[in-house]
Amino acid sequence: xxxxxxxxLPGDGIGPEVIAEAERVLxxxxxxxKVKLALSRFPIGAxxxxxxxxxxxxETRAAVQGADAVLLGAVGDPSLDKAPRHLRPETGLLxxxxxxxxxxxxxxxxxxxxxxxxxxxxPERLHGVDLLIVRELTGGLYYGEPxxxxxxxxxxxLTYSAAEVxxxxxxxxxxxxxxxxxxxxxxxxxxxxxxxxxxxxxxxxGRDYADVRxxxxxxxxxxxxxxxxxxxxxxxxxxxxxxxILSDEAAVLVxxxxxxxxxxxxxxTGLFExxxxxxxxxxxxxxxxxxxxxxxxxxxxxHGLRLAEPxxxxxxxxxxxxxxxxxxxxxxxxxxxxxxxxxxxxxVVERLGEAMxxxxxxxxxxxxxxxT
Ligand code: NAD
Ligand code: IPM
Ligand code: MN
Numbered sequence: 001x002x003x004x005x006x007x008x009l010p011g012d013g014i015g016p017e018v019i020a021e022a023e024r025v026l027x028x029x030x031x032x033x034k035v036k037l038a039l040s041r042f043p044i045g046a047x048x049x050x051x052x053x054x055x056x057x058x059e060t061r062a063a064v065q066g067a068d069a070v071l072l073g074a075v076g077d078p079s080l081d082k083a084p085r086h087l088r089p090e091t092g093l094l095x096x097x098x099x100x101x102x103x104x105x106x107x108x109x110x111x112x113x114x115x116x117x118x119x120x121x122x123p124e125r126l127h128g129v130d131l132l133i134v135r136e137l138t139g140g141l142y143y144g145e146p147x148x149x150x151x152x153x154x155x156x157x158l159t160y161s162a163a164e165v166x167x168x169x170x171x172x173x174x175x176x177x178x179x180x181x182x183x184x185x186x187x188x189x190x191x192x193x194x195x196x197x198x199x200x201x202x203x204x205x206g207r208d209y210a211d212v213r214x215x216x217x218x219x220x221x222x223x224x225x226x227x228x229x230x231x232x233x234x235x236x237x238x239x240x241x242x243x244x245i246l247s248d249e250a251a252v253l254v255x256x257x258x259x260x261x262x263x264x265x266x267x268x269t270g271l272f273e274x275x276x277x278x279x280x281x282x283x284x285x286x287x288x289x290x291x292x293x294x295x296x297x298x299x300x301x302x303h304g305l306r307l308a309e310p311x312x313x314x315x316x317x318x319x320x321x322x323x324x325x326x327x328x329x330x331x332x333x334x335x336x337x338x339x340x341x342x343x344x345x346x347x348v349v350e351r352l353g354e355a356m357x358x359x360x361x362x363x364x365x366x367x368x369x370x371x372t
Contacts, residue, residue: 003036004305007067009044009060009096012089013278014288014341015073018258021290021345022071022297025317028349029301029310044096045075045089045278055092061099064269069304070100071297072273078280089278097137102264102271103164104171105137105243106299109250109260114322118255118331121227128231129253132179134172135243137264139164140194142240158194160239165201171265172237173209182213182234186222186242198239219246226250247275256330258289261296263303272300286340289328291318294348317351 008023010016023039030037042060049055055075064070075089085091111119111129119126144157169185176183185202187195199216206214217225219242225232226246230253238246251257257276264271274292282288295318302311325336326347332338339347 001036003038004068005066006037006039006300007060007063007070008039008041009064009070009072010041010047011045011073011075011278012047012077013074013280013283014276015045015075015278017073017283017286017288017341018274018290018293019071019073021341021348022293024345025294025314025348025352026071026297026300028352029297029314032352033307033310033313035305035307035310039071044072044092046077046080048092049080049083049087049089053087055087055089056095056099060096064096064100064271067269069300070096070269070271071293071300072096072271073293074274074276074278076278076280094142097264097271098143100264100269100271101138101266103136103138104168104265105133105135106171106175106263106265106303107133107135107243107247107250107260107275108299109133109247109254111254112259112319112322114325115255115259115331117333119253121230121253125228125230126253131230131233131236131250132175133236133238133243133247133250134168134175135247136160136164136168136239137243138240138266140240158192160194160198162197162201165198166205169202169205169237172235173205173212176212176235177209180234181211182215183209184222184233184236185214185216186219186236186238186246187216188219188242189216190218194239202237222246223249227252251275256289258292258328258330259295260292261294261299263296263299265303270300270304272296272304286342287329287338288341289330290341290345291322291328291348294318294345313352314348317348317354320351320354321347 010019042063075093109131111126116123141158144159147156187198189195189199260275262275298311298314301307327336329338
């Protein structure tokens with residue numbers, strides 16, 4: 001059997017730390033499920049600027065285009081915050097998304113019941129929260145031309161074509177069909193022409209999905225409702241920048257940015273990355289939460305390689321480890337002892353064996369095993 005090739009782009013800051021644990025889990029899954037996965041690393045972001053003078057070097061471009069899936073950590077380095085655009089780490093990530101044509105970014109937001117006390121929201125508000133943000137990823141303000149600045153003026157351009165809106169809308173409606181049958185499209189149609197086009201196109205596409213209910217919200221109210229009544233959402237469909245903002249906001253429901261994964265999909269190779277960034281303040285300390293990266297590896301198996309069983313095993317292992325009370329610092333409560341990035345990865349690998357049996361009985365949080 002030819003192996004699946006996975007291009008691994010660890011990136012900057014905590015990226016390499018969390019990706020090392022995702023790799024550990026993928027390797028364990030490969031062994032246990034007898035799936036051949038060939039993982040190779042390539043530079044992106046600030047490390048690539050340092051080594052090749054380019055945040056997305058030719059070597060990395062070639063590798064991702066030939067891969068079956070791409071796993072990415074995070075990019076970003078404060079030392080390059082004032083660098084010209086072509087030398088910014090974020091430019092490498094945007095170029096990667098454009099190169100792969102991954103226009104639909106799926107950001108599932110699942111509240112782990114055992115972490116309900118880690119959210120500032122009242123537990124009753126979190127009950128039943130299970131939503132999916134479908135963020136348009138290769139258009140909008142991030143990519144619009146003209147763009148630029150001089151000393152006294154700057155410009156960015158928000159533009160979408162009907163075709164760009166339609167293809168991502170279809171992804172959202174298809175997803176809602178498999179879920180609870182509700183799409184909430186988020187825009188600013190009371191002000192922006194682009195949003196008016198967005199709303200018209202989404203409404204038209206929605207007619208093809210009679211079994212899915214469609215509602216439209218303005219982004220300001222959507223941001224409020226996401227905190228006030230998060231269980232009211234199923235699939236949130238929105239443009240690039242609104243989706244970026246709303247997904248970090250949604251992390252508050254779950255308890256930490258470090259928990260949330262994503263899958264970016266188009267016609268070809270998919271890109272899988274946690275939604276968080278390079279977290280420079282905690283980089284190098286071995287304390288970052290790797291579960292978002294590990295859950296992204298699960299999405300890679302599910303959406304990128306169509307390996308649903310091993311993906312589900314990883315998700316169950318994450319649930320089991322959390323149910324046992326293991327916590328990295330970002331999700332540790334008062335009185336909880338925390339474990340490091342590497343140990344969290346190791347715990348997930350240990351539970352993988354158990355998770356291969358369907359529905360393992362999660363141990364109660366009141367018996368937190370022998371944590372060190
Ligand atoms: P960030 O996501 O890096 O960090 C925000 C906060 O969340 C910080 O307090 C950080 O310590 C915490 N955090 C993030 N991930 C964590 C994890 N896995 N475990 C524990 N805590 C975690 O966002 P920021 O500080 O706004 O940006 C830092 C850099 O990352 C910038 O250069 C930015 O451009 C970049 N960035 C990159 C990506 C990406 O590569 N996809 C995403 C967001 C930000
Ligand atoms: C994300 C990040 C990126 C984005 C940045 C680093 C370009 O915030 O993946 O959410 O805005 O898309
Ligand atoms: Mn973001």
